[in-house]
Amino acid sequence: MNSSTTQSNKTPLIEVVDLVRDFAAGDGTIRVLHGINLTLYQGEMVAIIGQSGSGKSTLMNILGCLDKASSGQYRIFNQSVDELDGEALAKLRREHFGFIFQRYHLLADINAEDNVIVPAIYAGMDGNARRDRAKKLLSSLGLGQKLHNRPNQLSGGQQQRVSIARALMNGGEVILADEPTGALDSQSGIEVMKILHELKQAGHTIIMVTHDPSLASQAERVIELKDGYIVDDYYTANARLTNTPPVNATKFASKGRLFGLFDRLKEAFKMSLFAMMAHKMRTLLTMLGIIIGIASVVSIVGLGQDSKQKILSEINQLGTNTITVINGYPFGDPRRRYGQNSLTVQDAEAVAAQPYAKSVSPQVDSSVTTRFKNIETTANINGVGDEYLNVTGEKLAMGQGFDKSSILKMTQDVILDNNAYKTFFAGKGDPIGQIILIGNVPAQVVGVLNSKDTSFGRQTNTPQLYMPYTTVMYRMLGSSYIDRFVVLIDDNTPSEVAETAISNLIQSRHGTDDFNIMNTDSFRQAVESTTNSMTLLISSIAIISLIVGGIGVMNIMLVSVTERTSEIGVRMAVGARQSDIMQQFLIEAVLVCILGGILGVLLSLVIGVLVNRFGGEDFGMIVSPLSIVAAFICSTLIGIVFGYLPARNAARLSPVEALGR
Template sequence: MTISQSAKQPPNNASTSIENNSPNNTNTATTADKPIMELSGIIREFAAGEQTIRVLHEVNLTINQGEMVAIIGQSGSGKSTLMNILGCLDQATAGDYKIYGQSANRLDADELAELRREHFGFIFQRYHLLGDISAKDNVAVPAVYAGMNTDARINRAEELLTDLGLGEKVNNRPSQLSGGQQQRVSVARALMNGGDVILADEPTGALDSKSGEDVMAILHDLNAKGHTIIMVTHDPKLAAQAERVIELKDGYVIADYKTEHYKPTTRQPDSILGGHRKSAFASFVDRLLEAFKMSLLAMRAHKMRTLLTMLGIIIGIAAVVSIVGLGQGSQQQILSNISSLGTNTITVNDGYPRGDPRRKYNDDNLTPEDADAISSQPYVTNVSPQVNASSSVRYRSVQEDSTINGVGEYYLEVTGETLALGQGFDSQSIKLRSQDIILDDNAKNAFFADIDNPIGEVILIGSVPGRVIGVLEENDSGFGPDISTPTIYMPYTTVMSRITGSANIDSFVALLDDSISSSAAESAISDIIEGRHGKDDFELRNSDSIRQTIESTTGTMTLLISSVAVISLIVGGIGVMNIMLVSVTERTNEIGVRMAVGARQSDIMQQFLIEAVLVCILGGLLGIGLAFAIGELINNFAGDSFKVIYSSTSIIAAFICSTLIGVVFGFLPARNAAKLDPVDALSRD
């Protein structure tokens, strides 16, 4: 039987040697020949600066099912390049390579990965095991990408290792194994998915004599079971153990002959994957979990680098959440202070609106009857008329210029102020024009600094005596009357009749029902007063508009400062991208191994993308935790005067943001990893 071979004559015009040392073989083809690999005019060139180096010169070969082939030659002869093309790790520059009758030149990256996954098994000189996982998991990696059932995968990996004498080492990592044991793990991995074709690159090159003999015995046994063995070696003694030898020199095939061991066979290895495959979705989930596990292992192996990578994300997320919390706390504090003037209130002031030229001609048109008219409206809860005056106030030897406020019986309810001592005014106080007074905290300190409880004391407002019936709580909100001037409160009817002598009021405050729109109530009140007066000689002030303005202002400030904090997130994302690019560079060899055993480009991409996302998610969680710690610190030191209030929306948004950063900034490194050429990746350490 003749195995077809042709090659361009080498430059030295040496004749190509085709020999058959087996006396039992003839030059007549038999039915035992079953070509699985056919190479026609294969050329492989590599760029070297501005020049191109040709490593293989129009190689023509046919390799049949069940053969044990040794490719031999000196270093630089092109034997490893030829093996890489045969194993679909590399592609020829020119020529055609058919595998199982299908042209490899027309297959895309994932289709080539499928060939490596389903039909090839690789045994490398330097083992190329994944150092972070056990021997069993190393062996099982090809089956993960092939979609083999989990139980079947684990059982087969353990059986293979046991058959190869490593039954007690299945959970050991590569660093815990000798060179010979690591090579056995590599053999078991090559057989995991069946491995119709086993490609061994210098399988005994890094082993001692005994381990080398053991590996060769394993290869002979595999060949006897129907596996096609293609072995690259520079050792003629090792090549002599094969059934067929292909010799290369300077990229040319100079010899192709059968040895005395040649035995034609049509036996095929047992099918492994057929009955053990998962569904497409289950297989995808399995590969996702494998990528997740490898990402965690990579992060654990480089703890300090992972932490430094997270740092930008941690700071950015903590800044965003803390700033939003500070903004919320500031807003609530300001609104709480405003509530001391009354919440959801409308104040009607006498006089034309600001900017109206008639404003200086104030004819005092606002009356208590106007306040009564508004108080009868269904959307108004309470109304307090107000009259303002100033007078000299004296208690014994203490005399101060003070502000006199005439108010209604519902003043405290309308404004939200509270009493520290005593009581407020009632309807009888208003009706009988009682000379009762309430002091604010400044008035109490001015006139009764040495008296804890001034209730019942009498003071003179001008020439009008008044009896103290109440003291207000201190108002330190910054809103309301001038806090530097003592303020005396009396029934507005008393102030009108005994102090100002006027029948008009200066203003009144209407407390609205919380279920009513303040803007609608404001419009209705305006219409009523204008209808009563026949003109718009009054001015409205809506406390809700103040609240909205403050909310808008604090919200804008929070957004502005948060946008600055987001910049730190972007910077952190760039840091993640840079570190992931470094990680891809460091783990190029691992990527090559995964591609060699059948990983798709999407499998490689999702592994590095998951790692980037995990870094950002973990950084985001730590950032949120840091923000809570900062907030707790501020709340403890600030006491009741100020609180950091966390927004669940900002926390969720920050978490989503950190995840998106992982996706966006992890995509480029992941894509670069997926686009690596398998043979280039394997050649890097």
């Protein structure tokens, strides 16, 4: 039948003028389509026929906006396609086209209903509406009982019907069918063609590519290609002289951009989980670097925190916010001489009179042989002031401390530390009131200190005895000088200010700097700074494993993109934007890293339990909530940074190239 007979009653749908398509081939190009001129009309059923290599699939891909022409003009719905960007082309595919592929191209990880729903997700259709429509379409195609079957649970004919339902999901004004019966048996092929005829009767425009003349003869119009040229274009006896009303493309109401974005993100999240579950071992190996890195960082920070806490605790036992003034020139000063004495009780009293000094305790030390009954040992004798317990913050386990009267009267009273108590009284009985012989001086026990474990100062396994400093100076040593005095600084005075004031005061009294000053707050700051620096240094080393893990994630995601190019092509064909594809793979990379971060934190907690259980008193681990939060932030950032390149590569794939792989 002559084409002019039917064209008069038809509405132009697609107009192609001088369309050319070249493909790169080495240093040159190969021209697949040569100056195609073609007009297609709404409601037609067109068969594009030709042998393999004739250019028919290339022409269909350009008509369906899966590919772009090298030159020429292409208009659809009176809109020029040539200058449209990727997002605009995706919108055209999403709103006007439906694709039926020879190999079905269903997503293997989801069921039939979810496969059909995919185009509606990208179009922003309401959740309930799209599920109802999918069920209705599948039921009308005889698959009402197969909604929850995955593609591998369906026959070839059933899979093709799912593909048809997917093509119709967003309306499918124009159905593009590439060898729709090529992979089917004869009966299934007949059923699929029957469905295409019914769609044509319902007002859909059908553009079918085939190499089978018998199949082409069922169409209204046949366009024959050979070597990239149109060699024939004619209407068959099936052509109708009347114009079939076009199908109404508006099948749904959009949920809005925000809800549409949420739906697309939810779809990407679900597909990411499916992809991870489908390759469990690969996912676990990908996460391994992240797990080790996160566990290392959290564990190292935990070990550092525990060490710092122990050190600071021991510093606190030396005195909280205290300054110790020590007799003699500083260590390393050439003026320092052994046995030099310059520090006096009057120096301590002068400092005690200052407003920044809450308490002051002079101190003088000695080491003598001490006996109680038949027990004899060497003990450290510490002459201290009546404010010693206030200065150091130590507590009495039993008995009482010294008062001003004890200092003035040089009483022969003694307070035992826990080691001395255990040494002389075996940790049993009440020592208060007992007499022990310190050198040649008998002393009455008036108190026992709580246990004090510290790595600083005197050795903790040597018995420590505390007596009034006047008793030690005048009754035992015959000296008028003290070894040191300890000052408890007022809370409102900065430690550095008090240290400077004390130094200036003592120097003005002595006329020289023949003394040392030890500031526990400066010591604390130095220890904190050192431990923080060491933790940061070691953590930086551990972070290298995180970076290596991130590179592993990137490599595996690049492999995943290569393996799933067909899926990417299908999603683009049904209307996915480049941003949708990018979100898909970026979410997957972030999920892998977050899950790796969770497992890494759990591993660090297990390590912490083992270390705290078997590490002894000197080796422990504190896992802080801050380090856990930091680990999650770090793993998420790794997923974003190292997942970006694979996600971008996936989003930049050409739909036709992806489908062809």
